[in-house]
Amino acid sequence: xxxxxxxxxxxxxxxxxxxxxxxxxxxxxxxxxxxxxxxxxxxxxxxxxxxxxxxxxxxxxxxxxxxxxxxxxxxxxxxxxxxxxxxxxxxxxxxxxxxxxxxxxxxxxxxxxxxxxxxxxxxxxxxxxxxxxxxxxxxxxxxxxxxxxxxxxxxxxxxxxxxxxxxxxxxxxxxxxxxxxxxxxxxxxxxx
Amino acid sequence: xxxxxxxxxxxxxxxxxxxxxxxxxxxxxxxxxxxxxxxxxxxxxxxxxxxxxxxxxxxxxxxxxxxxxxxxxxxxxxxxxxxxxxxxxxxxxxxxxxxxxxxxxxxxxxxxxxxxxxxxxxxxxxxxxxxxxxxxxxxxxxxxxxxxxxxxxxxxxxxxxxxxxxxxxxxxxxxxxxxxxxxxxxxxxxxx
DNA sequence: ACAAATATAAGACAGTCGTCTGACTAATGC
DNA sequence: GCATTAGTCAGACGACTGTCTTATATTTGT
Numbered sequence: 001x002x003x004x005x006x007x008x009x010x011x012x013x014x015x016x017x018x019x020x021x022x023x024x025x026x027x028x029x030x031x032x033x034x035x036x037x038x039x040x041x042x043x044x045x046x047x048x049x050x051x052x053x054x055x056x057x058x059x060x061x062x063x064x065x066x067x068x069x070x071x072x073x074x075x076x077x078x079x080x081x082x083x084x085x086x087x088x089x090x091x092x093x094x095x096x097x098x099x100x101x102x103x104x105x106x107x108x109x110x111x112x113x114x115x116x117x118x119x120x121x122x123x124x125x126x127x128x129x130x131x132x133x134x135x136x137x138x139x140x141x142x143x144x145x146x147x148x149x150x151x152x153x154x155x156x157x158x159x160x161x162x163x164x165x166x167x168x169x170x171x172x173x174x175x176x177x178x179x180x181x182x183x184x185x186x187x188x189x190x191x192x
Numbered sequence: 193x194x195x196x197x198x199x200x201x202x203x204x205x206x207x208x209x210x211x212x213x214x215x216x217x218x219x220x221x222x223x224x225x226x227x228x229x230x231x232x233x234x235x236x237x238x239x240x241x242x243x244x245x246x247x248x249x250x251x252x253x254x255x256x257x258x259x260x261x262x263x264x265x266x267x268x269x270x271x272x273x274x275x276x277x278x279x280x281x282x283x284x285x286x287x288x289x290x291x292x293x294x295x296x297x298x299x300x301x302x303x304x305x306x307x308x309x310x311x312x313x314x315x316x317x318x319x320x321x322x323x324x325x326x327x328x329x330x331x332x333x334x335x336x337x338x339x340x341x342x343x344x345x346x347x348x349x350x351x352x353x354x355x356x357x358x359x360x361x362x363x364x365x366x367x368x369x370x371x372x373x374x375x376x377x378x379x380x381x382x383x384x
Numbered sequence: 385a386c387a388a389a390t391a392t393a394a395g396a397c398a399g400t401c402g403t404c405t406g407a408c409t410a411a412t413g414c
Numbered sequence: 415g416c417a418t419t420a421g422t423c424a425g426a427c428g429a430c431t432g433t434c435t436t437a438t439a440t441t442t443g444t
Contacts, residue, residue, distance in 0.1 A: 008421085024306040026218050030402065040423050042404085047421095051402065102302045109359050110299045113292070114216045127359050152356060152365060153372075160352025164344060167301050167319050173344060180345075200391080222432065232393050234434085239391095243432065 009047045009057075011037045017058045021097070021104050025055055025111055052119060059122045062104060066126055070133050080141045081189045084134065085182050091158065092178055095171050102166040106159050131155055141189050150188070157181055201239045201249075203229045209250045213289070213296050217247055217303055244311060251314045254296060258318055262325050272333045273381045276326065277374050283350065284370055287363050294358040298351050323347055333381050342380070349373055 015037035019028040030051065034041040048054045069090050073083045092098060101107065105126050112120035131151045138147035161181070165174035207229035211220040222243065226233040240246045261282050265275045284290060293299065297318050304312035323343045330339035353373070357366035 022306060024218070024303060026216065027307055029400075031400080041402095042424055043422055045402095045404065049403085101306055106355055106359075107302045107306070110294045110302055110355065111216060113294060113358050114214060114299070115219055124359055127356075149368070153369075156352035156356045156369065157349070158352070159355040160348035160350070163298055163302065163351040163355065164319075164348045166305050167298075167316055176341070177345075177348065221430075223430080232395095233432095234394055234396095235392055237432095237434065241433085 008037075008039055008043070011039060012044065012047060012054065013057045013061055016054050017061060020055065020058055020108065021101055025108065026115070052116065055119060056122065059108070059119070059126070063122075063126045063129065066105075066129055070129070080137050081185065084137055084185055084189070087134070088158075088178060088181055088185070092162075092174065095174055098162055099165050099169050099171050099174060103159060103162040106162060127155065143188070154181075154185075157184070200229075200231055200235070203231060204236065204239060204246065205249045205253055208246050209253060212247065212250055212300065213293055217300065218307070244308065247311060248314065251300070251311070251318070255314075255318045255321065258297075258321055262321070272329050273377065276329055276377050276381070279326070280350075280370060280373055280377070284354075284366065287366055290354055291357050291361050291363050291366060295351060295354040298354060319347065335380070346373075346377075349376070 012033060016028070016033045019032055019036060023032070030041050030044055033054070034044070044054075048057070069087070072090060073087045076086045077083055105123060109120060109123040109127070112123060134154055135147045135151040138150055143150060158181070161174065161177040165171065165177070204225060208220070208225045211224055211228060215224070222233050222236055225246070226236070236246075240249070261279070264282060265279045268278045269275055297315060301312060301315040301319070304315060326346055327339045327343040330342055335342060350373070353366065353369040357363065357369070
């Protein structure tokens with residue numbers, strides 16, 4: 001695969017990533033991606049045999065992004081509490097889009113849970129990457145056997161806030177909830 | 193409209209309701225609904241001019257159901273705390289389907305937020321019916337000016353738990369979270 | 385009993401979907 | 415320098431989409 005070819009594949013995945021987020025997977029057509037990426041529709045088959053293959057590539061990219069964000073948190077501070085709070089900020093940084101389209105991982109998960117079982121597992125993996133990192137940080141903070149359920153609780157809180165902010169298109173609620181979540185984390189980690 | 197006609201319209205809405213929940217709105221075709229309802233596809237146009245009209249009818253039905261559930265809570269007890277806890281149980285009663293397909297209102301909301309703006313407002317109305325009822329109950333419990341934000345927090349918690357239970361297909365997590373939510377409500381209402 | 389309105393049924397319609405083929409060009413390996 | 419592979423492009427394919435028309439049957443009001 002030459003330079004140009006790699007570039008085209010990346011362009012397709014990048015366009016698909018944005019479109020899947022904004023319009024959903026099933027509502028995005030090859031033509032939509034083609035138009036956005038500026039690459040002829042017929043050419044897609046060379047890179048991806050099926051539409052599901054494109055989604056797989058997009059999900060892999062989103063998974064990579066999450067891993068990168070976690071790494072950023074590691075680099076941000078040596079303090080576990082600061083890392084967790086920073087994760088919160090990083091995940092909800094893109095306020096406008098979250099309010100408009102919801103969580104990029106959560107929304108694709110609920111779409112896929114209604115159709116493609118095997119693809120949904122890939123999304124579960126992304127959640128699991130996040131959850132495990134959070135659990136490890138909580139363990140490090142001395143939360144012991146509560147860490148696992150607390151990591152689930154943290155993810156659930158994040159998803160809930162995201163869904164509600166999206167339902168009401170309320171960016172202020174999103175911001176207030178982030179503050180509230182920070183307080184929850186602070187209390188949790190200080191109590192120990 | 194005669195008896196038979198009313199019946200057919202209800203059959204269509206009923207079939208569509210289930211299919212929209214299980215497969216999503218855009219992934220459900222007229223043919224799917226036709227097959228499930230046992231009514232010829234061509235006949236649909238007599239009752240609904242567009243697919244959106246069917247969704248409107250389905251959303252109206254779901255809204256009615258929620259209002260009915262709230263009424264059930266009113267009838268269940270005179271105690272505000274008992275009413276709120278009962279609401280929790282009623283909303284998450286259908287555990288298997290929540291784990292498989294998520295929240296019937298939340299998932300359609302996130303699908304619609306990616307396409308149809310006007311239809312999504314109808315879903316926001318459903319949330320608002322729920323939220324206002326919760327707020328009123330909290331006001332009655334003496335939570336005063338905190339009631340509004342607490343009603344949002346309660347909805348967010350419910351949605352978050354639902355999303356996570358769906359992501360992991362974990363019915364035990366759902367049950368534990370309900371218990372946890374009950375405790376949260378109890379603490380909240382007793383503290384006052 | 386007859387006219388009008390309501391309801392049911394079947395299928396046509398244009399458009400779009402994801403997929404695939406074949407022809408063409410560019411790059412690579414020997 | 416030639417054969418082989420990798421990459422690009424346009425367009426065809428059948429299947430399916432939501433919508434709409436037409437024809438027929440049933441019910442209703444008078």
